[in-house]
Amino acid sequence: MPENAIFVKALRFDPSRESAGRFEEYRVETAQPLSVMALLAKIHDQDATFACRTSTCFKGRCGSCLVRVDGRDVFGCTALIYPGQSIVVEPHSQFKVIRDVAVDFAAPQAVAGDGVGAE
Amino acid sequence: MKISERYGAEVMVIGAGSAGMRAALAAAEAGAKVLLLNKGPLAKSGITLTAAGGMQVPSQPGDSQELYWQDTIRSGYGLADENLVWAMAEDAVARAADAERYGARFVRDADGNLAIGRFPGQSQPRNRFFKGGGIGLVTALAGACRRNNIIVMDEILITGLLRTWSGSDGAVAGAIGLNLRTGQLVRFDARSVILATGGCQWLWEVNDCPADATGDGQVLAYRAGAELIDMEMVLFYPTVIVWPESLKGAFVHYEFLSPEILDGNVYDTAGAALLPKPLPGRDEAMRLMAAAITAGRGTAHGGVLWYVGDSPQGTEKVRKTLDTLQYNYIRSHGVDPASDRIEVAPGAHYLMGGIAINEECRTNIAGLFATPECAGNVDGANRLAGNGITATQVFGARAGYYAAQWAGEHAAAADAAEVDAELARIAAKVAASGKNARHVPAIRRKLRAAVQRYAGVSRDGEGLRRLLAVIDEVQGELAEVRVPFAGVYNQQLKDVLELDSMCETARLVAGSALRREESRGHHFRSDFPQSDDANWLKHTSVKLADGGPVYGTRPVARIGRYDNC
Numbered sequence: 232m233p234e235n236a237i238f239v240k241a242l243r244f245d246p247s248r249e250s251a252g253r254f255e256e257y258r259v260e261t262a263q264p265l266s267v268m269a270l271l272a273k274i275h276d277q278d279a280t281f282a283c284r285t286s287t288c289f290k291g292r293c294g295s296c297l298v299r300v301d302g303r304d305v306f307g308c309t310a311l312i313y314p315g316q317s318i319v320v321e322p323h324s325q326f327k328v329i330r331d332v333a334v335d336f337a338a339p340q341a342v343a344g345d346g347v348g349a350e
Numbered sequence: 351m352k353i354s355e356r357y358g359a360e361v362m363v364i365g366a367g368s369a370g371m372r373a374a375l376a377a378a379e380a381g382a383k384v385l386l387l388n389k390g391p392l393a394k395s396g397i398t399l400t401a402a403g404g405m406q407v408p409s410q411p412g413d414s415q416e417l418y419w420q421d422t423i424r425s426g427y428g429l430a431d432e433n434l435v436w437a438m439a440e441d442a443v444a445r446a447a448d449a450e451r452y453g454a455r456f457v458r459d460a461d462g463n464l465a466i467g468r469f470p471g472q473s474q475p476r477n478r479f480f481k482g483g484g485i486g487l488v489t490a491l492a493g494a495c496r497r498n499n500i501i502v503m504d505e506i507l508i509t510g511l512l513r514t515w516s517g518s519d520g521a522v523a524g525a526i527g528l529n530l531r532t533g534q535l536v537r538f539d540a541r542s543v544i545l546a547t548g549g550c551q552w553l554w555e556v557n558d559c560p561a562d563a564t565g566d567g568q569v570l571a572y573r574a575g576a577e578l579i580d581m582e583m584v585l586f587y588p589t590v591i592v593w594p595e596s597l598k599g600a601f602v603h604y605e606f607l608s609p610e611i612l613d614g615n616v617y618d619t620a621g622a623a624l625l626p627k628p629l630p631g632r633d634e635a636m637r638l639m640a641a642a643i644t645a646g647r648g649t650a651h652g653g654v655l656w657y658v659g660d661s662p663q664g665t666e667k668v669r670k671t672l673d674t675l676q677y678n679y680i681r682s683h684g685v686d687p688a689s690d691r692i693e694v695a696p697g698a699h700y701l702m703g704g705i706a707i708n709e710e711c712r713t714n715i716a717g718l719f720a721t722p723e724c725a726g727n728v729d730g731a732n733r734l735a736g737n738g739i740t741a742t743q744v745f746g747a748r749a750g751y752y753a754a755q756w757a758g759e760h761a762a763a764a765d766a767a768e769v770d771a772e773l774a775r776i777a778a779k780v781a782a783s784g785k786n787a788r789h790v791p792a793i794r795r796k797l798r799a800a801v802q803r804y805a806g807v808s809r810d811g812e813g814l815r816r817l818l819a820v821i822d823e824v825q826g827e828l829a830e831v832r833v834p835f836a837g838v839y840n841q842q843l844k845d846v847l848e849l850d851s852m853c854e855t856a857r858l859v860a861g862s863a864l865r866r867e868e869s870r871g872h873h874f875r876s877d878f879p880q881s882d883d884a885n886w887l888k889h890t891s892v893k894l895a896d897g898g899p900v901y902g903t904r905p906v907a908r909i910g911r912y913d914n915c
Contacts, residue, residue, distance in 0.1 A: 247533075247838045261595070264684065269596040276791040279833075279842045286390050286560040288399035289600040290675040291682060292485050295394035309682040311596070329505075329531055330839035336391040337504065 236260050238317040239270060241281065245330050252328075254319070255281075261314055267307035268296040271320065271332065282331040297323040298332050351777055351835070353526070353769075354534035359385035359501070360757035361750070362525065362540035364508050365567060367396035368484070369721045369742035369749075370546030371491035372445075375452065376750025377544075378498045382757050384750075385538065386500050387527065389507040389844075390562055393485075393492040397548040397559050397723065398742065401484030402603070402676055403469070404456075405743070406476050406736035407446040408439065410466060413474040415439040422737060425471045425631070426730020427871045428887045429580065432909045434728045437709045438737070438744045445743035446478065453490035455481040469605050469735035470631055477736045483675065487739065505530040507844055508566065510772035511543065511574040511718070512764035518575050521716035523762035525570075526772045530844060533837040535776065539764060541757035544711070544749045545571055545720040546742075549701030550855040551584075555802040556652075556697035558590045558601045564848040565855030567724040571705045572858065572894050576713045579726045579889040579904060580703030581855070582863035582873050585733050586807055588636040589616065590697030593651035597683045600676070601699075602656050602692050604632060605735060612668055614658030616694065618647035624654060633732050633872050636696035640807035643695060653693030696807050700738055702729040702872070703862070706891065706904075711749035717762055719753045721745040727889060730906075731871025779846050781832035787842055790831060794849050797824045801856050805863055810877040814864040818857065825853050858899060862890040865901050 237259045244252025257274045259265070265273070271283040286295045287308050296307035299321040312318055326334035361377040363370045366388035374386040388395065408418035419439040423430050450456065457465040457479040468475035480486040495502060508527040513520035524539040550565030551557040572578055588604040591597045606612045608629040615623040616639055624638050639654050648654050661668050668688045677687050685692065704726030711719045722728050722741040729737065800820040804813035828849060833842040868882035869875050891904045 245838060263594050264596070266596040266683065275841065279787055279790060279845065280836065282839045282841045284390075284394075286395040286562050287599070288485055288560070289558070289679060290399075290483070290485065291679040292482075292675055293394045293399045295391060309679060311683060330841075333839050333841070335505075335531065336394055 234315045235262050237265065237270060237312050237314060239274060239320055240318070241274060241320045241332060242322060243281070243331055244328055246328055264311045264313045267298060267300055267305065267310045267312060267320065270312060271298070271307065282329070282333040284333055297334070299323050351535050351773070351780060353537045353773070354532070355529065355536045356539070357385060357503070357536065358539040359383050360541050361385070361544065361753045362387065362538055362542070363544045363546055364525065364570070365396070365546035365548060365724065366392055366502065366504070367546065367548060367742070368398040368487050368491060368739060369723070369746040370544070371488070371495050372743050372746030373544045373546055373721055373750035373753070374495055374500045375491070375498055376747040377754040378500050380751050380754035382754035384500045385540065386495060386502045387506045387508060388502070388504040389566070390504065392502055392504045393488050395560065395562050396488070397563055398484040398488050398739070400559060401487070401739055403735045403738070404467065404477050404479035405446060405739040406472070406734065407442050407478050407740070408474070408476050409443050409446070410474060410476055413476050417474055418442065418476065421471060421473050422734055425732050425734045427732060427881070428883070429583070429730030429870065429889065429906055431727040431907045433709050433907045434707070436909060437748070438728065438741060441744040441747070442740050445740070445747055448747065449487065449490070449743060452494035454487045457481055470608065470629055471734045472736070484739070506536065507847060508570060509776055509847055511570050512768045512772070513574060514762050515765045516768060519716070520575070520765070521760070521762050522574065522718040523764040526769065528840070528843060528847065530839050533840050535773070537769065541760055541762050542717045542719060542753040544753050545705060545718070545724045546746065546749070548723045549704070550852065550859070551698035551701065553798060553801045553852055553856050553859070554698035554806065555798045556590055556592060556695050558587055558599050558697050558699055565851045566848070567720065568704055568858070569851040569854045571713060571718065571720065572854065574715055574718065575894060576715050576718060577706045577891055577893050578704060578858060579706045579891045580862065581858040581892060582866050582890060583702040583731055583871065584698055584859065585632070585700040585702055585872050586636045586696040587699035588632055588639055588696050589656050589694040590699070591692060592653040592695045593649070593693040594683060594685065597680060597685065600680060601697070602680070602687055602694060604635060606658065606671060612658040612661045612663055612671055614656065614661055617655045617657055617691070618642045619649060619655070620647065631732065636807055637874060640696050644808070648695070649693050651693055653695045655691035656694045657691045659689045700733055702726065702731070702733055709748070710752040711745055712752065717756055717760060719749040721749040731873060779831070779833060780835055780843065782835060784834035785832040786830050787833045789827065790842070790845050790849065793824055793827050794852070796820065797849070797852060797856060801859070805859055808874050808876050809863050810875060811864060814860050817860045821853055821857050821860065828853065858892055861899055861901060862892060865890050
């Protein structure tokens with residue numbers, strides 16, 4: 232496995248047009264570890280049709296970056312991925328998908344309201 | 351694209367950070383039916399989330415409204431609107447109490463006494479800290495908005511304001527927006543509109559704001575005929591992290607370097623300390639740091655080194671001071687702020703200029719209100735730590751109150767021609783299969799690199815003219831881009847609309863910076879390195895006329911207290 236890139240399999244899904252998503256593979260060149268959030272922003276720059284959140288609080292707290300990596304729900308801004316690693320990125324499991332890994336934090340309301348990101 | 355949904359309200363607030371939510375609450379408490387719009391998810395986007403400095407409140411023994419006013423005026427180098435600052439000094443204590451009423455909590459000790467800080471430029475200790483920082487405040491205000499039956503629509507990017515007619519005396523009557531959840535355009539009708547969208551810091555490669563800060567509100571107002579002032583006045587925070595890459599945009603406290611706190615310093619790569627003690631104001635500090643970086647004394651990533659690892663205050667105090675969410679975030683990226691040298695550079699932190707308002711937060715357009723950071727004439731040429739959040743609470747409340755009052759007395763109906771013009775503007779950015787859409791990231795990089803280089807900490811006439819030429823090129827390239835119609839969450843269209851706002855604000859920043867031929871506060875012109883009080887104790891101003899910016903100046907409002915400072 233080369234040590235100058237991170238490999239990401241990311242879910243592509245438009246629920247308004249498709250009944251199921253599919254994975255697309257991306258290669259992100261980097262010699263440094265990157266947060267999942269920074270990785271996704273780089274993928275959006277490579278492929279603008281890939282939808283993801285880009286806002287952050289720089290504190291690992293607000294939860295705009297919530298996403299699922301290798302089967303675990305994580306804060307994308309603090310989950311660090313190293314060159315040479317391969318990961319699978321899906322939408323966070325607790326929210327409805329809007330598109331790709333961008334989810335609707337207002338649905339379900341009970342989770343978005345007070346629970347997540349404000350522990 | 352056609353309008354697929356339509357909503358109405360008496361007061362419409364655009365932007366749901368701490369200013370917008372405070373405005374919405376004030377309008378709702380005044381009895382108005384309020385619609386609060388946000389381009390990202392509520393409490394998960396916006397600039398307030400990044401705030402770490404707390405709020406200035408002149409409530410301690412020995413402090414006063416007068417002293418707070420004097421500190422703020424002095425810090426603004428004669429460009430702060432003295433009436434606005436007086437309003438802020440007058441209301442701050444009450445608005446701090448409101449924040450607690452809405453559920454925000456100030457940091458207190460075990461006996462319930464407020465933790466009070468004193469940052470550079472504050473003659474009295476008056477800085478309070480929110481539990482959870484900006485996130486704590488935003489979370490509380492979001493809860494209060496829900497309890498007050500404010501209708502919140504998030505994921506709405508407003509693209510243009512609507513007026514009763516297109517002339518200069520047209521009143522605001524609503525807006526057109528892109529609903530990212532549905533991918534459709536939405537029309538909003540409102541009797542008054544409050545702009546609370548923050549600043550345009552994302553224009554600079556080095557900044558400490560979320561990517562949301564694209565100058566949307568300033569451009570909405572400008573295109574509708576509002577006067578913007580002091581757009582050259584951008585506050586640069588001295589110590590924004592530039593490396594490692596995924597920590598870019600986080601910051602370490604400049605204030606912690608002061609002798610009373612951690613007594614650290616910023617060093618060049620040869621180990622020479624760059625800052626004198628006592629610690630200078632932020633504007634002077636960032637110039638010392640930028641000069642070292644420009645002279646080649648910085649790191650390969652364009653940074654100098656923030657370091658508190660040898661603090662005379664001892665490792666225990668360092669550990670305790672840096673035991674916060676903000677510093678734990680840095681640790682999660684494999685960097686220890688208590689012992690490592692942190693690569694930092696001055697980064698765009700706050701837009702001090704913006705939409706011109708009066709003490710009632712009115713703009714020159716009937717029915718259109720604005721509140722800092724989106725509004726511009728509060729701080730002048732430098733902003734004290736802690737005044738950013740105080741301004742959101744004071745002027746947010748004022749904007750909401752007066753917008754509700756206006757809505758109670760005026761009806762407004764948008765001119766159909768205004769609607770058609772905005773729809774045509776958006777339609778010109780979309781095509782069935784798209785065109786040149788893959789170039790957008792490169793076009794944005796080109797703009798941001800030019801703004802960073804020519805409109806940063808040190809500016810000169812030649813560079814600013816070059817920046818204006820780059821902006822022409824970038825706008826030309828952007829005009830050739832069509833994004834495909836993608837349906838839900840059309841992030842490509844959002845990118846293009848935001849880049850469009852960024853180009854426009856970059857032009858206004860560069861044009862205003864070019865006209866201010868002097869140095870004052872955070873605006874430093876290497877070709878005019880001295881302040882010129884004889885000619886420039888006044889605001890730059892800009893309005894749209896005949897398709898382009900028309901620049902002028904305007905006097906600073908005085909209430910006769912400046913001589914006492």
